Amino acid sequence: MSDHYQVLARKYRPHTFGELVGQTHTKKTLINALDANNLHHGFLFTGTRGVGKTTIARIFAKSINCEVGVSSKPCGVCATCVEIDKGQSIDLIELDAASHTGVENMRELLENAQYMPTKNRFKIYLIDEVHMLSKSSFNALLKTLEEPPEHVKFLLATTDPKKLPITVLSRCLQFTLQQLTHEEILGQLKFIMQAEKLSYEEPALSQIADFGNGSMRDALSLLDQSISYGNGAVTSKDIKAMLGLVHHDDIITLAKHLFNQDAKAIIKFIRDLSHRGENLTNALKDLSSLFHQISLAQIITDEASAQIQQLAEHISNQDLQIFYQMAINGSRDMALAPSEQIGFEMTLLRMLAFHSDINNQQSAEKKTLKITAPSPKNQTIAQPVTTSKAKKIAQEIVNKPAVTAQNKPLDISNQTQWEALSQSLNFSAGAMILVKNTVFNSFASNTLTLTLDEQFSNLLSAHVQKSMLACLKVNNPELTLVINLDKPSEQTLAQKQTQAHNQYLAGIQQEFLNDAIVQKLEQTFNAKVDVNSIREITNH
Known part of the structure; x- marks a missing residue:
């Protein structure tokens, strides 16, 4: 091993376009221009740090000054190529604009532009972080950039092209380098x-x-x-x-607690992580990444692992979107929290407090995820506090007595029986959404025919149908499922639940508006209650 250690970023810096990783569009354009010897005088390379801006500029410099000739494949062995690789070429003038912002530096540099290159074909000015130049420096550069001598090429690189004057941008060919995958x-x-x-x-x-x-x-x-x-x-x-990364299995366990709406388990688990000295900020980022993987698994089932697929079947896409957004916001706000642990705990508790209406309707039906041992299915629904007529209607529809369907042959002949059956089976979240938007048609010769409202055709994915059929086949192994897209002849269970909920909510709003104290407040302050702000308070 050499006595002088060279960092990997320098040791494996690409020396040709062929060695360059990524940036396909930029490479193609430059290669075509070099091979055709159709060269502009000014090039601007933009992009975030570490994506290859100065590397491409140096490869380009070798390509046009190689002693073999101008081409997209410099020889790499001639004196000029070796000097450029070592940063010793006298005709490649590199300037770090961050440390040379003054106009004097730029004038001195450009005064020498009129002279022919010492030994190479072109004199090349490579200005890194060009957006750091002062206004006076840009003005000094502009004239030369507009009418440069034929032997001069400008290669500009920046991480912030928005700070460049439009007059400079318009005089250069701009290449936007993408982040590497x-x-x-x-x-x-x-x-x-x-x-x-x-x-x-x-x-x-x-x-x-x-x-x-x-x-x-x-x-x-x-x-x-x-x-x-x-x-x-x-x-x-x-x-x-x-x-300071948290183990992947720990993130999976935390997600299961979250999907099970188990606040106590979540708090205990977070405190265990904190006690072990884990980086909770990274844990929240990993949880965000897990939500992304689960969302993809609900769409592309073939690429998901069995563990991710299991999670995907027990959470709705609506909740995933809410959880992901809260995780992203929680990561941003972590630095403002009194402590990392408090910030993490409040983010997870916020996810428990806000979840989609679809999951609210299904909370009594969803199968609980197994973490260490099978947990009994929770079928308890909190009893209403008030007894308005609308609330009773909602309760009758949402909380119908469940008929135990296990080990009993499928025997239904109408929509009411279909709704009762659907609420007694352990459908996955996605399948349950589909079921609630279907209407019973017929059941004969082990073939169950349903109608799905055309406007919900996006629910009819192969994965969801497979999950739904697997649940129905528990009692009828020979069952065949047919789902037609059409306008239903009667109300679906989802429509009935929505209608009942709206009636119930209207009853709550009317009760609130009829309250003597509320009316007194309206009169005193000459105000009106925002009816849309009146919502049911639910306990999760």
């Missing part, structure tokens, strides 16, 4: 580990790629740190310890 970064990390002949675990490299957040340089810096920490090996255990 997880797969692109992971592939390069594996290549480097194999080239260095070091041992690694692929899940560990995958976590490093995630933390790179689209930046190859950030990922390689973290890989350097990981190799040192693991004494030449990169393992998931070391990555977890080094970055």
Whole structure:
């Protein structure tokens, strides 16, 4: 091994367009321009840190100054290519605009632009973080950039193109470099580990790629740190310890507690994580990522693991969207919380307090997720406080006596029986939404025919139908299910529940408006109650 250690980001910096990872569109444009020798005088490379802006600029500089000739494939062995790779080329003038913002620096630089290059074909000005230049410096650059000598090329790089004057932007060809994908970064990390002949675990490299957040340089810096920490090996255990990551199984368990609406278990689990010294901010980010994976699993079932698929069957997409948004907001607000633990706890409690109407209707029917041992199905529904007529109607529809369907053959002949049956079976969340929007047609020769309202055709996915049929087949293994898209001949269970809930809510609102104290307040302050703000208070 050499006495002088070279960091991986520099050791494995691409030297040709072929070695460059990602940035396909930029590479294609530059390669075509170089091969056709159709070169503009000004190029602007924009993008976040570590995506290859200066690397592409240096490859481009080699391509146009290579002693073999102008092409997209510089030889890499001639004196000019070697000098550019080592940063020793006298005709490649690199300027860090962040530390040379003054107009004097720019004038001195541009005064030499009129002179021919010392030994190469072109004199190249590579200005990094060009947006940091002062207004006077931009004005000094503008004239030369507008009418440059034929032997001069400008390569500008910036992470913030919005700060550049429009007059500069209009005189350059702009290339927007994209953040690298997880797969692109992971592939390069594996290549480097194999080239260095070091041992690694692929899940560990995958976590490093995630933390790179689209930046190859950030990922390689973290890989350097990981190799040192693991004494030449990169393992998931070391990555977890080094970055303060929470174990994936812990995140899964926390999600199960959340889906089961078990507040006590959630608080106890968070306190256990805190007591173990886990990074709760990272845990919340991992939980957000898990919500994303579950959402994808509800759409693309083939790519999901069995563990993720199980979670996907016990939570509605509406709740996932709410939970994900709250997790993102909670991560942003974590720094403002009195402590990391309090911020994490309040974010999870907020998720428990706000969940979709669909899940409110299904809370008595949903199958409880198993965490350590089978839990009894919770079929208790809180009893109403008031006894208005509308509330009684809602209770009769939502809380119909459940008929135990287990081990009994399927025998239904009308919509009422279909609704009673549907509420007695343990349908998944997605299947239950579909069931509630169907109307019974017929049941004969082990074929159950239903009608689904056309406006809910998006619910009719293959995955949901499969889940629904599997539940119905518990008692009728030979059952065949047919669902037609049409306008239902009568109200669906979902429509009845919505209508009953609206009647119940209207009753609550009217009771509130009829209250003597409320009316007195309206008169005293010459005000009107916002009826839409009157809502039922539910206990979860």
